Amino acid sequence: MNRLAGKRALITGGTSGIGLETAQRFIAEGADVLVTGVTPASIDKARQIFGDKVPVVQADARDLDAQRGLAERVREHFGKLDVAFLNAGVSDWRPFEDHTEDSFDRLFDINVKSVFFLTQALVPVLANPSSVILNASNSAHGGYGHSNAYAATKAAIASLMRSWNADLLRSHGIRFNAVSPGPVDTPLYSKLGIEDPAQQSAVLEAISSGIPLGRMGLPEEVAEAVVYLASDVSAFAVGQDLILDGGQTVL
Numbered sequence: 001m002n003r004l005a006g007k008r009a010l011i012t013g014g015t016s017g018i019g020l021e022t023a024q025r026f027i028a029e030g031a032d033v034l035v036t037g038v039t040p041a042s043i044d045k046a047r048q049i050f051g052d053k054v055p056v057v058q059a060d061a062r063d064l065d066a067q068r069g070l071a072e073r074v075r076e077h078f079g080k081l082d083v084a085f086l087n088a089g090v091s092d093w094r095p096f097e098d099h100t101e102d103s104f105d106r107l108f109d110i111n112v113k114s115v116f117f118l119t120q121a122l123v124p125v126l127a128n129p130s131s132v133i134l135n136a137s138n139s140a141h142g143g144y145g146h147s148n149a150y151a152a153t154k155a156a157i158a159s160l161m162r163s164w165n166a167d168l169l170r171s172h173g174i175r176f177n178a179v180s181p182g183p184v185d186t187p188l189y190s191k192l193g194i195e196d197p198a199q200q201s202a203v204l205e206a207i208s209s210g211i212p213l214g215r216m217g218l219p220e221e222v223a224e225a226v227v228y229l230a231s232d233v234s235a236f237a238v239g240q241d242l243i244l245d246g247g248q249t250v251l
């Protein structure tokens, strides 16, 4: 299919998990894509997967100059940008009492502050019309144990998504929407600091059993929703936060 033919798209965190799957789906739908990552091994792997056609740019979300540099790189590469999927993020679930100033700041720096200032830097680069999709989380829609600071970063993202429409839709033709996945089977779960494989599978089983559908989501199930929000058929969708979580939030 060619649902994104001719679209110039930026995908942050396009080296792994949901972002990697979405980048591949975008390319299959006819888009030209530029992706970002931060970990050298992950960037190398993505370069092997994508080959020469897709620039894989290292841009640490904790470094605001790198975010502004990324916007400039996007401008040099594409001229104008039709779609941005701002997806790069980290997860850190822990008991409320165990959070430190550093762990709190790391979550907010990567998941919120970088998205805020990258979006600001991208405004002059985004075409009129264009579509920006933010990756939030269903944890922003409920009260899940140990989600506290992480869930708050995603609630901030959902809030920014709505207010940016007020700031930028009429004046710049940029529409913002979000996806809010529930637990999705990606490498994110191997980055939670659980070393023991048996304990890791126990955690994944416990997560799956809490989902009414009985399983975790697949990256392609999120990617498909992002393709919809990126494409012109969703042009009338503005300020929506699409929850994809096997029924966890509503049941």
Ligand SMILES: NC(=O)c1ccc[n+]([C@@H]2O[C@H](COP(=O)([O-])OP(=O)(O)OC[C@H]3O[C@@H](n4cnc5c(N)ncnc54)[C@H](OP(=O)(O)O)[C@@H]3O)[C@@H](O)[C@H]2O)c1
Pocket: 012, 013, 014, 015, 016, 017, 018, 019, 036, 037, 038, 039, 040, 042, 043, 059, 060, 061, 062, 087, 088, 089, 090, 091, 110, 135, 136, 137, 138, 180, 181, 182, 183, 184, 185, 186, 187, 188, 191
């Ligand atoms: N998986 C889930 O259950 C789930 C549920 C709801 C929402 N989400 C959200 O979905 C997004 C993607 O998660 P995922 O599950 O696909 O995780 P993932 O496989 O760990 O991918 C995370 C991506 O973000 C990038 N990233 C991490 N820290 C970064 C930094 N400091 N600077 C730049 N890039 C950085 C990673 O780059 P490298 O590969 O180069 O390290 C990677 O490309 C996140 O925002 C997450 O909060 C995930």
